Amino acid sequence: MFGFKLCRAVALIAVLGSTGAYADVFTETGSLGPQGTQAGTLITNQARAEYSISGNTLTEQSNVETFSVDERIQVDVTVQMPSVRVQGGQSQSLQSFLITNLGNGQERFSLDVLPMAAGFTPIFASDNRVYRAVEDACSMDDVTPAQAFDVEADQLELASGGTILICVPADIPADVSNGEEGLITLRANSETPGANGAGIGDVLAGAGDEGVDAVVVQADGRDEDQGLYVVSAVEVTVVKSIAEVADGFRTGPPNTPQGGRFIPDAVITYQLDVTVAGSGSVENLRIVDDIPLPNGDGGIAYVPNSVVVDDAGQTDAADDDLTTVTEVTIDGVPHRRITVDFGSTSGDPQFESVITFQVQIQ
Amino acid sequence: MKTIHTLCALILLAATTAAWSQEPIRLLSSVQKVETVVNEQGEQERRLVAAERVIPGDELRYTVTFTNQGDEAVDAGSIVITNPVPSNTVYLEGSAGGSGTDVRFSVDGGETWGEPDALRVTDEDGQTRIADAEDYSHIRWTFRPALQPEQESSVFFRVRLR
Numbered sequence: 001m002f003g004f005k006l007c008r009a010v011a012l013i014a015v016l017g018s019t020g021a022y023a024d025v026f027t028e029t030g031s032l033g034p035q036g037t038q039a040g041t042l043i044t045n046q047a048r049a050e051y052s053i054s055g056n057t058l059t060e061q062s063n064v065e066t067f068s069v070d071e072r073i074q075v076d077v078t079v080q081m082p083s084v085r086v087q088g089g090q091s092q093s094l095q096s097f098l099i100t101n102l103g104n105g106q107e108r109f110s111l112d113v114l115p116m117a118a119g120f121t122p123i124f125a126s127d128n129r130v131y132r133a134v135e136d137a138c139s140m141d142d143v144t145p146a147q148a149f150d151v152e153a154d155q156l157e158l159a160s161g162g163t164i165l166i167c168v169p170a171d172i173p174a175d176v177s178n179g180e181e182g183l184i185t186l187r188a189n190s191e192t193p194g195a196n197g198a199g200i201g202d203v204l205a206g207a208g209d210e211g212v213d214a215v216v217v218q219a220d221g222r223d224e225d226q227g228l229y230v231v232s233a234v235e236v237t238v239v240k241s242i243a244e245v246a247d248g249f250r251t252g253p254p255n256t257p258q259g260g261r262f263i264p265d266a267v268i269t270y271q272l273d274v275t276v277a278g279s280g281s282v283e284n285l286r287i288v289d290d291i292p293l294p295n296g297d298g299g300i301a302y303v304p305n306s307v308v309v310d311d312a313g314q315t316d317a318a319d320d321d322l323t324t325v326t327e328v329t330i331d332g333v334p335h336r337r338i339t340v341d342f343g344s345t346s347g348d349p350q351f352e353s354v355i356t357f358q359v360q361i362q
Numbered sequence: 363m364k365t366i367h368t369l370c371a372l373i374l375l376a377a378t379t380a381a382w383s384q385e386p387i388r389l390l391s392s393v394q395k396v397e398t399v400v401n402e403q404g405e406q407e408r409r410l411v412a413a414e415r416v417i418p419g420d421e422l423r424y425t426v427t428f429t430n431q432g433d434e435a436v437d438a439g440s441i442v443i444t445n446p447v448p449s450n451t452v453y454l455e456g457s458a459g460g461s462g463t464d465v466r467f468s469v470d471g472g473e474t475w476g477e478p479d480a481l482r483v484t485d486e487d488g489q490t491r492i493a494d495a496e497d498y499s500h501i502r503w504t505f506r507p508a509l510q511p512e513q514e515s516s517v518f519f520r521v522r523l524r
Contacts, residue, residue: 036418037450037524043416045448047391047426051509052440062389062426069450069523072417104418203415215417 024154025108026132028162032100035161039071039105040210071105071208073195073216075188075223080165083228085235087278089174092125094167095227096138097186101158105209108191109156111149113168114224119180122170122229128152130186131167138167155191172229180231187224195221234278234347238287243271243356266361267303274342276351285342287355290328290335294362302336306358309340386432387441387509396421396520420523422451428505429514441505443517444472447498451521455495460517462507468500469493475502 037043047062080096101107113130115122129148131138149166156164170184189196194204198216208214244252246267247260260266272289276282294301307314307323314323328337338357345351394410401407413422426443430436447453455478458465466475469483481493503517 041450043448043450043523045391045393045424045445047389047443047445049387049389049428050440050442050444051387052437053386053432053434055437057440058386060385060387060389062391065391065393065424067393067413067416070415070417072419213415215415217417 024149025157026149026154026164027156028101028158028164029132030136030163030165031159032161032163034104034159035074035102036072036104037069038160039069039103039208039214040212041069042066043069068210068212069104070203070212071107071214072103073105073107073190073192073204073214073221074102074218075107075109075190075221076100076102077186077188077223077225079186079225079227081227083230085232086172086229087233088172088176088231090172092140092169093122093172093229094138094140094169095184095186095229096133097166097168097225097227098163099156099158099166099186099188100163101160104160105214106157106159109158109188110191111151111154111156111166112185112187112189112224113151114185114187115170116183116185116226118183118228120173120176120182120229120231122172122182122184124168124170124184129169131169133165133167136165138165140167140169156188168227170229172231176231178231178233182229182231183226184229185224185226187222190216190221192221232278234276234282236282236285237273237275237277239273240289241271241273243269245269262361264361267358268300268361269356269358272355274351274353274355276345276347278347281344281346283344285345287340287342289338289357290330291338291359293327293334293336299362300359301362302338303358303360306356307338307340308356310353314340386430386434386436388429388431389443390427390429391445392425392427394423394425396423416523418523421454421520422523423457423518423520424448425516425518427514427516428509430509430511433511435511436509438508439504439506441509443503443505444500445502445517445519446472446500447521450524452496452524453498453501454520454522457520458501458503458518460503460505461515463503463505463517465517466502466504467493467498468502469497470499472500472502 045065049060051058078098080098084095086093113124115124128151130151131143131147132149168184168186192204192207192214194207195216198221200217200219202216204214242254245254245260247263250258250260252258274287291302305316309322314321316325318324322340324339326337328335340355393413395413395416396408397411398406398408410423426445467481468475469481482490483493483497484490501519
């Protein structure tokens with residue numbers, strides 16, 4: 001094992017010597033635990049027999065059958081956010097990718113960043129640097145040189161099950177329009193000689209840990225995933241919370257000394273904080289909340305005409321105010337649907353509104 | 363003097379080896395990999411190949427062959443073959459067999475034996491449950507017939523490499 005690692009170290013020094021470049025090797029920052037029996041492990045078997053001849057008991061051992069476990073080369077790259085909201089001209093917008101060595105040996109990987117045009121093409125950093133996340137978070141604030149991974153030179157070395165979160169920065173072109181999308185791909189390539197160009201199931205003789213064979217289970221011994229950027233000049237957020245509970249004895253925020261308990265007949269006041277931020281505008285901003293009707297087993301019941309929008313009382317009827325309460329059936333279950341229709345709103349200046357309504361515990 | 367001691371030791375070793383090679387029963391363990399391939403008809407086909415390239419998740423078939431190389435018959439019902447489930451592998455349910463044998467399993471390193479339905483294990487939370495195939499530590503076959511001179515038979519089981 002030592003000899004093999006020494007050979008790899010010598011090989012690396014030889015590569016460095018020939019290119020004159022200095023390459024950093026990043027190791028895992030987390031782990032799923034070993035992914036199967038470690039490459040190079042010897043699996044042995046020996047059977048034993050007991051028998052008798054004319055009543056005399058004898059025993060016998062079989063040969064010891066032994067084989068060694070080969071190395072499976074397998075890597076996973078998974079983007080952590082389905083999409084990242086960006087604005088035109090934004091610099092160093094980050095996508096995060098979790099890289100996991102799903103093989104059963106120690107493995108080296110190189111990385112490639114491939115910007116792709118969907119609507120627009122994100123601009124990957126000119127210094128070819130991605131960054132190792134700190135405490136599972138991607139941020140360019142206080143980033144240190146030790147976090148910088150040069151995709152042209154540096155490599156990962158991950159133990160079986162080892163993970164590392166990599167942050168990929170890209171600039172967003174200024175001339176993009178609302179809703180336009182851009183993609184960036186991060187690819188991790190096994191650096192075992194022969195993996196590049198290998199087909200699924202190909203065997204790289206003697207290329208695994210401890211000199212065992214390596215089996216490539218992904219084409220080219222690599223995996224990749226795409227991060228999606230979506231241009232959005234405006235962002236709508238809705239935060240729902242319980243403002244207070246009144247149980248006939250106390251009235252106040254839940255889980256506080258003055259707050260009521262969640263007991264039958266207690267009235268819960270829900271609050272929806274609505275925010276529209278950014279330079280763009282939203283047409284037909286409509287906030288909807290569905291509350292199931294109480295059934296025989298209890299539940300909660302909407303308190304009629306209890307909606308308040310920014311201190312203005314609302315009626316349930318479809319009239320001149322912002323609120324309408326109707327009955328709808330969702331998956332066969334009757335609900336009260338509260339709809340607050342704000343119409344067109346702009347994020348500049350920031351739009352904020354507070355909606356409250358009440359339900360009673362049955 | 364030293365030479366004589368060495369000579370004696372060699373003679374003793376030769377005698378021991380000769381005695382060993384004359385054991386009536388010869389026991390041979392072998393292993394093969396179970397490979398699933400798609401044949402020309404597009405059907406999945408399982409075949410046994412040499413266990414030369416084995417990675418986690420692969421299925422393996424062990425065969426233990428026993429031969430009576432002595433001059434006398436081995437008593438009926440007396441041959442009991444015991445095989446531990448190899449380390450880093452999991453026994454595959456229903457895979458142990460062999461002509462004329464009764465198969466039992468152990469979940470406690472060979473201390474006690476039973477049929478699958480009779481085996482119990484206690485989980486870390488103290489709950490007792492029926493053992494799963496992956497709880498088995500050992501397999502034991504009892505060969506019912508007598509084994510005549512030059513007669514050969516075998517038992518087998520399959521595992522998956524963790």
